[in-house]
Amino acid sequence: xxxxxxxxxxxxxxxxxWCLAFAQPAESLRDDEGRLVLQGTPxxxxxxxxxxxxxxxxxxxxxxxxxxxxxxxxxxxAARGLPEVADAAGVSWESLLALKPDLVLAWxxxxxxxxxxxxxxxxxxVFVVEIKQLADVSRALRSIGRLVGQPGPxxxxxxxxxxxxxxxxxxxADKPVVKTFFEISAKPLMTVNRDxxxxxxxxxxxxxxxxxxxxGLVSEPSREELLARGPQAIxxxxxxxxxxxxVNSAYEGQPAAREGRAYGITADYAFRPxxxxxxAAGEICDALDRSRASMRGKVLR
Numbered sequence: 001x002x003x004x005x006x007x008x009x010x011x012x013x014x015x016x017x018w019c020l021a022f023a024q025p026a027e028s029l030r031d032d033e034g035r036l037v038l039q040g041t042p043x044x045x046x047x048x049x050x051x052x053x054x055x056x057x058x059x060x061x062x063x064x065x066x067x068x069x070x071x072x073x074x075x076x077x078a079a080r081g082l083p084e085v086a087d088a089a090g091v092s093w094e095s096l097l098a099l100k101p102d103l104v105l106a107w108x109x110x111x112x113x114x115x116x117x118x119x120x121x122x123x124x125x126v127f128v129v130e131i132k133q134l135a136d137v138s139r140a141l142r143s144i145g146r147l148v149g150q151p152g153p154x155x156x157x158x159x160x161x162x163x164x165x166x167x168x169x170x171x172x173a174d175k176p177v178v179k180t181f182f183e184i185s186a187k188p189l190m191t192v193n194r195d196x197x198x199x200x201x202x203x204x205x206x207x208x209x210x211x212x213x214x215x216g217l218v219s220e221p222s223r224e225e226l227l228a229r230g231p232q233a234i235x236x237x238x239x240x241x242x243x244x245x246x247v248n249s250a251y252e253g254q255p256a257a258r259e260g261r262a263y264g265i266t267a268d269y270a271f272r273p274x275x276x277x278x279x280a281a282g283e284i285c286d287a288l289d290r291s292r293a294s295m296r297g298k299v300l301r
Contacts, residue, residue, distance in 0.1 A: 029127070029143055029146060029147065031126075031127045031128040031129070031143075032108050032128050032129055032130040033108065033116075033128045035120075035126075035128070037103075037125050037126065037127045037147070041102070042147070042148050042149025042150075043065060043102050043103035043125070043147050043148050043149075044065060044102060044148075045065065045067040045099065045100060045101045045102050045103070046062065046065045046066050046067060046101060046102075046103045046104075046105065046147075046148065047066075047067055047068040047069070047085055047096060047099060047101040047103070047104045047105070048066065048068075048069050048070060048073065048104075048105045049070050049085075049086045049091070049104065049105065049106045049107060049110070049111045049115075050070050050105075050106075050107035050110050050111070051069075051070060051071075051072045051073045051074070051075070051272055052107065052131070052272040052273050052274040053070075053105045053106075053107060053129060053274075054066070054069045054070065054073035054075075054079050055073075055075055055076070055079075055272060055274040055275060055276065056105075056129070056137075056140050056141060056144060056274050056275070057105070057144055058076050058078065058079065059141060059157050059274065059275045060141045060144040060145050060148075060150075060153060060154035060157055061145070061150060061152075061153025061154060061156075061157065062144055062145070062148045062150060062153075062154070063076075063078055063079070065148050066079070066082055067082075067083070067099045067100075067101055068082060068083040068084070068085040068095070068096060068099045068101065069082045069083070069084060069085070070084065070085065070086040070087065071084050071086065071087035071088070072087075075268065075276075083095060083099060085099065086111075090112065090115065091115050093118075097122070101124060102124075102125060103124075103125045103126075103127060103147060103148075104119055104124055104125065104126045104127070105126075105127050105128075105129055105144070106119075106126055106127070106128045106129070107128075107129060107130075108128045108129065108130035109130065111128070116128060127143070127147060129143075131197060131273035131274070131277075132195070132196075132197060133197060133200055134165055134197060134200055134201070134204075134277060134278075134281075135162075135165075136197075136273075137158075137161055137273070137274060137275060137277060138158035138159075138161050138162050139158075141154045141155075141157050141158040141161065141275075142154055142155055142158050157275070161275060161278065164278050165278060165281075168204060168205075168278065168281055168282065168285065169204055171285075172204060172205050172206050172285055173206075174206075175205075175206035175288075175289075175292070176206065176292055177206060177207065177208050178206065178207045178208070178232050178233050178288045178291050178292060179207070179208050179210050179229070179230060179231050179232045179233070180202050180207035180208060180209060180210060180231055180232070180233045180234075180235060180288065181209075181210050181211065181226065181229070181231035181233070181234050181235070181256075182198055182199075182202065182209065182235045182236070182265075183234065183235065183236040183237070183248070184198070184218070184237060184271070186236070186248050187248075188220050189220060189221060189223075189226075189248065189250045190218055190219065190220050191211045191214070191218070191219060191221060192209070192211070192214075192217060192218055192219075193209070193211060193212055193213065193214040193215075193216065193217055193218075193219065194209055194212035194213070195217055196217055196218075197273055197277065198270060198280075199212055201270075201277065201280060201281040201284050202235075202284060202288075204281055204284075204285070205281065205284045205285035205288045206285075206288060207233070207284070207288050210226075210229035210230070210231045211229065223249070223250045223252070226250060226251075226254070227253055227254065230255075231254070231256050232255075232256055232261065232291055232295060233256055233261045233262075233263065233287060233288055233291040234251065234254065234256045234257055234261065234262040234263070235262075235263055235264075235265050235284060235287055236262070236263075236264055236265065237264070237265055237266075237267035237270055237271055238264030238265060238266060238267060239267050239268075256291075259294065260294070261290075261291045261294055261295075263283075263287035263290070263291075265280055265283045265284060265287070266279065266280065266283060269283065270283075270284075
């Protein structure tokens with residue numbers, strides 16, 4: 001009699017559409033700090049602590065699971081208006097805990113380790129995401145899909161990302177190399193080395209990061225160092241409405257700046273490590289193509 005009752009109850013749950021939860025429990029995964037997260041129960045209330053993580057959740061088809069986000073989570077438009085629980089000053093603990101999240105996505109290198117530790121000590125599942133390479137975007141999408149128990153849409157998004165990445169790589173193979181400088185900050189002047197995903201996008205487009213060999217992931221080159229490296233193209237993060245060329249004394253004497261080979265790359269694309277990195281890559285490839293056209297007849301090394 002008891003077995004029959006269990007079977008009837010299970011059938012009723014399936015008719016209500018709940019059997020999917022039984023059929024596809026979330027997998028236990030290790031995050032980018034190597035910690036085991038979310039053992040067997042799909043997340044239904046997710047909080048993100050960086051705008052890029054918000055974009056990843058929506059891209060994975062799990063936007064309906066978001067209960068709270070960080071400040072500046074303005075893409076896609078559906079993210080606007082969600083409760084904000086973190087900003088540059090840190091986590092608003094009262095706001096976050098009031099949302100009763102069963103999963104918090106943190107950004108390695110952006111979320112303070114002390115905040116990650118505190119969340120864990122409070123019994124909140126924390127999954128730390130790090131995007132060091134373009135391939136990490138697909139991996140992050142797949143992980144999010146599994147954490148919410150809906151791997152299908154996330155896997156589809158990851159496949160699309162990989163196909164688009166492969167197409168960009170094929171379209172820019174064997175092009176003449178353009179020595180490139182990427183400005184991530186004007187004052188102070190800052191750039192990245194070869195280990196940053198921005199440098200990978202430059203390489204994807206047939207460019208060579210002139211500060212790829214810098215010791216740190218981020219460095220502050222002097223005007224003299226920049227002049228000695230002789231970039232043939234200068235790229236910089238540009239917000240909408242910004243002037244087309246950077247106003248920066250560091251570029252005085254630079255042929256690339258003098259000859260109009262300084263190009264703005266949409267900052268939200270380049271500086272938010274998520275699916276829109278491919279849009280940044282497209283802009284970088286276009287800028288380097290324009291540089292090649294500008295230097296046609298000159299020697300490119």
